[in-house]
Amino acid sequence: MANIVLDKLVKRFGKQVAVNELSLDIKDKEFVAILGPSGCGKTTTMNMISGLLKPDAGTVQFDGKIMNSMPPGKRGVGFMFQNYAVFTFLSVYDNIAFGLRIRKMGNDQIDKEVREVARLLQIRHLLSMPASKLSINDMQRVALARSMVVKPQIFLLDEPLSNLDAALRNVMRAELKRIQQELGQTTVYVTHDQVEAMSLANKIAVMNFAVLQQYDSPHNIYNRPKNLFVANFIGSPTINFFDGSYKGGTFSLSDFSNGKLTVSKENKKMVDEKVKGEDVVLGIRPEHLKLGGDKDKNSTNLQAKVVSFEPLGSKTIVYLYPNGNPGLILKSSMDSDYKPRIGDVKNLVFEEKNLYLFDKSSTNLIFRFGS
């Protein structure tokens, strides 16, 4: 059993609070990603879990036991850092065997374990090679093998894929997920890349400015983000936001000239109840924001001008300025054969159920229509 509980963790560096009362419950065998921009406190949190840093307040518990004073070497955790420091003077085999030899495991057993983990990571063909001759991509796998072979119950990874080229990152993401599913280690994975977090984790802890924003499954974080920050941070291209005010069943959107959106009969009562202040932010994701003419089903009278588009092969991203605000860029994800003309004016086409409604002053989600 290897569950991790963080209870109101605090870490300060001088006057700056790097982690501000973080509480997190990571269950046995879970893959949890700590996600956020640079400086949000994710690495500091990881370092407190590992024991490299001592918390100023709060506790780190493994299986109910408080670990605050336990040195990192005795916590039974495996590490994988961004700069993985493979021993260049040893062969790949000896690199991987290193941790097992320190633990005084028998040679036969070491051989079995090393070969098994090399098979999992597809580096069996490299075992006799001197580590100094490895490509960056292969070094990555050796570092991973070295951490995994000691079978730690808890695995801590800090942006392990960021030095890899895009092609290998794609492959390694799937491999990592599969391996963790097979081995069942509780894994904490720090990253600033939301694609990695979404694809790998059972749960994501989103952090910003030392504070936990939301802790939930990828699906819930994507579909029910707690606030504007989370909604904007997850999803690529990023979500579209419209400023507006609400009165008597209608949203008035300031980014559009004459931008009015009437709430459906089914939802009007709920919106009336839940919208307290007048100022709101409406959100809609690019894959739900389509473009068309004013006669299309689900067309609105909101108009925007095409300013650019990205044909990505599998889809086309269209960039537009709303007709009331040329300082705002809207993104619409259309089919790969969609070819707009720069300067065309389009009507925004979307269903009410795909809208998110946020309170402007608190930035919190009021609700997601259609949920």
Added chain:
Amino acid sequence: MASIRLNNVTKTFKNTTAVNNVNLVIADSEFFCILGPPGAGKTTLLRLIVGLENPDDGDILIGEESVTNIHPSKRDIAMIFQNLALYPDKTVFENIAFPLKQQEVPADEIEKRVTDVAKQLKVDWLLEKLPSQLSGGERQRVAIGRAIVRQPKAYLMDEPLSNLDALLRLEMRVALKELQTNLKETFVYVTHDQVEALSMGDRIAVLNEGVLQQVDDPSTIYRSPNNMFVATILGNPPMNFLQCSLKRDNGSVMLEHQTFKLQSDNKEVLGLLNTGNDSGNVVLGLRPEDINIHHAQPKEKSIQAQIYVIEPLGSETIVDIKIGENVIKVLAESDFSGVSNQGVWITFNSHKLHLFDNESHKCVYHASEKSKFEIV
């Protein structure tokens, strides 16, 4: 406004051929992207056009005039570097005005041209500031302004956006593309980012290890890559490759994988097998978005497989599928659900597959509406 032509240009450094017999024509007023991985030779190519390097072989022409022996300062090309190189002790106005002062343009004309360009790039309210007081995006625009004000024959940019954060990169991409459309000038834009190349280029030159792989518009390169390298460099997730063998079977051709068989009666495909040779190994290429997953066995012929792992990305889901010994990636809808090792069935868009030669990796066949393979 000018075209740029490279004829048989080669450049070698010690033991490395950085640019290998490149033949390229960049049309007047084109937004031309040079795409390739680090070390491909893109920067060297740019430096050869500007004149900071001299070719060991071949000729470079700007506007149909040979410039191979002409000093960079006289080629009338503006280059924007990754690190911008703004003069830190000069104001925005002085930075943009600098090339005009060098050319001894009269002061009132300088005033007009600099102010016009600054307005165009929305930095006119920053004219008295120093570079250190500007944001990354503003500095970027000042560097571009300094290039525009010279009214050069062409603009060369070497990964100008790679130091910017994601949001700013997007805004600058849109701004640069808009600018080029308005200016109608030749832009040569080097990048390792395939999304940038696909979204900005009128045409893209794909470069690898100094050798030109393919030059075409983005759509053609994506749909009809010349070889496996080009097929991989565009598209995310990249194209899947499967080892197969091609066999003649009476009047048809069979494409066989460890776990499935495809068949085609098309004459073009029959021609792939050399006379006297009834079989050969090929590599089958299929893009993730051209493969469909079904939870239940569909009516049409399909291939059995298992889910290896699922990667939910929010707007869509990548499903890694095990077919025999291979794992391939498939793009599925965002609400796709399943578990590892679950059995699924695969079909694909039969007019979208590609076949590559096993040794040379060159593309030997692109399927189309008229010529396709069907699952047997």
